[in-house]
Amino acid sequence: SKTYRIAAIPGDGIGPEVLEIGMEVLTAAVNTLSAGRLQFDLFPWGSEYYLQHGRMMPENALEILKAYDAIYLGAIGDPRVPDHLSLEMLLDLRKGFDQYVNLRPVKLLPGVESPVRLKPGETVDFVVVRENTEGEYSRLGGRFKVGTADEVAVQTSIFTRKGTERVMRYAFDLARRRAEERAREGVEVKEGGGTAGGPRPMVTNCTKSNALNYSMVFWDEVYAAVAAEYPDVHRDQALVDALAMWLVRRPAYYDVIVSSNLFGDILTDLAAAIQGGMGIAAGGNINPERTYPSMFEPIHGSAPRYKGQNRANPIAAIWAGSMMLEHLGETAAARLVMKAVEDVLAEGRYRTSDLGGTSSTTEVGEAIKKTIRKKGDALIR
């Protein structure tokens, strides 16, 4: 069986605590299924490293990480380090490894209450495919007459055809895979589009071409061109403002949403609220061609106030880990992890405080590991 080499970057604040649990849970899953071996190499980079060395990562960090099958990240950010530095570390990894898809599954897990009222029988199960290397995050621009009454600040977004096309294509392929899986698993869906809305795959184009008359007009054209290659996939379009509204009013409608870097940033945090909060939401920074390692992370921050208190919800990190197993091809182990998470949440006994419970990080982790072993044994037998 295969050995997967994973670079673990625990990072700051609650990052190490939740990543630790994540590593244990993933290991339990692959061991139970005898599905390959996970070798985690720890890299103590981030804010502590910065305070000692004046940088967040060593200069040859990308070279070191390049050899790994995947990167598993905790959280980055510390009050003693300027925010833009810690965040640059994240952006450097995303851009350096051409992780052009930011993948955010948005699913209401059993037993988790959404702050948003759902119609009876409806649930939330969609994915945001966020462009992750260009667009509004180009960091181009400047300031003129700085500090004067006449000052002007300029910020420029750049969208390339290659960069736009490839993320669109990823979204359409994903929509197809999801529909196939729904069909295979006999998921019951109603007519009308979307996961909960219809059996057909659907890609919603998040746009704002009425105001952003170059970038988003171009974006829409690329969407239309790629959509033409996928006649079986239902087209859907929404202005980002309207989409923010509809995600609250009818999240069950959506299947796959494709968005620019900035719009995706906003929508995925909103979506995290809708799926029950930051303690649950996970993301993958994917290089689909596998030229470089992809990176998986809980999308919550480092929450320095909770550091070392054994209170943080480890589920976001665990979910990110499950996405990593899936990416590595260990689908059975990935599913076993999520089934165990779902069972523990549904049972309701072990929950951290963000979900209204009183359990510690480690208690939730233990419960999930125990469930994995039980379920795994049953599967094998």
Place this chain on the structure above:
Amino acid sequence: SKTYRIAAIPGDGIGPEVLEIGMEVLTAAVNTLSAGRLQFDLFPWGSEYYLQHGRMMPENALEILKAYDAIYLGAIGDPRVPDHLSLEMLLDLRKGFDQYVNLRPVKLLPGVESPVRLKPGETVDFVVVRENTEGEYSRLGGRFKVGTADEVAVQTSIFTRKGTERVMRYAFDLARRRAEERAREGVEVKEGGGTAGGPRPMVTNCTKSNALNYSMVFWDEVYAAVAAEYPDVHRDQALVDALAMWLVRRPAYYDVIVSSNLFGDILTDLAAAIQGGMGIAAGGNINPERTYPSMFEPIHGSAPRYKGQNRANPIAAIWAGSMMLEHLGETAAARLVMKAVEDVLAEGRYRTSDLGGTSSTTEVGEAIKKTIRKKGDALIR
């Protein structure tokens, strides 16, 4: 008593129906209080006009409108007219009349159910102050190597110190006025910041300076500089992504939110969902110096499918009208209108379908007018 000259632009789709009711309701309020006379001059501009004349408004539209005390707008947009044309009309008015504040009161009216679960005792009552003339809406940029595999599209945002400072100042002044009013009316507030959170005024700076390293870093600096002039106003800051999440998780926390044009666009639609939907949400496009007329509109679209069906909720248009009366200085009439709206909503008998009722547009309008006359008589007696 004064005569106010108001330019009414009913526009397209359901625009004329809801504006008609709005004009009747406003007239009833000023008449009941003998608070001045409203003279509405109707301008049949918009998509029908475009189909006949090849433009949405006559060439000298701004010259004509300039003479008015305010503009009362229905809705613009028609499937037979390219979207960007109808929307350009809106942007031309906003920019042409330097209506640099887009003001969006977000309040959960009595009897209206939010799709978002609120904590017991909490309510929603905040205002978004959106910059309305520059920033991401500068419509500057271009496309290079159009149609080729190497195509690049560029979109540039421009923020000026003057443009940023004035909208910040408006937000801080508004926060003060709101706190004074809460104190005067004895609104009970808990400690902790925000309308429902504390008695102090608070302005939340909506930013994204970690990614938009020129425009939003500049924006933050201007916020800090203006905030220093208002030591009595509590400072607060949130990244736009986090803010989208927090508006769902804890809308009761906010008092005044100041945001750029694009971020405000997204947040105010999200906020409309939170306050019960597009049928209720109203906005003002304000030129605070009163050099030019300000413009008031329901923020919903023209909903062509519902045109002429007498089904649209007139409350957004009525609320926009109340904001217009307030802007004109007719505060008592403005409040009478909103009190009547609140009474009718609280009573629950007359509601349009978006609020789960079966009443028509005109039935809701009649109920509000009747309530205005009853309440007005009682006030005067």
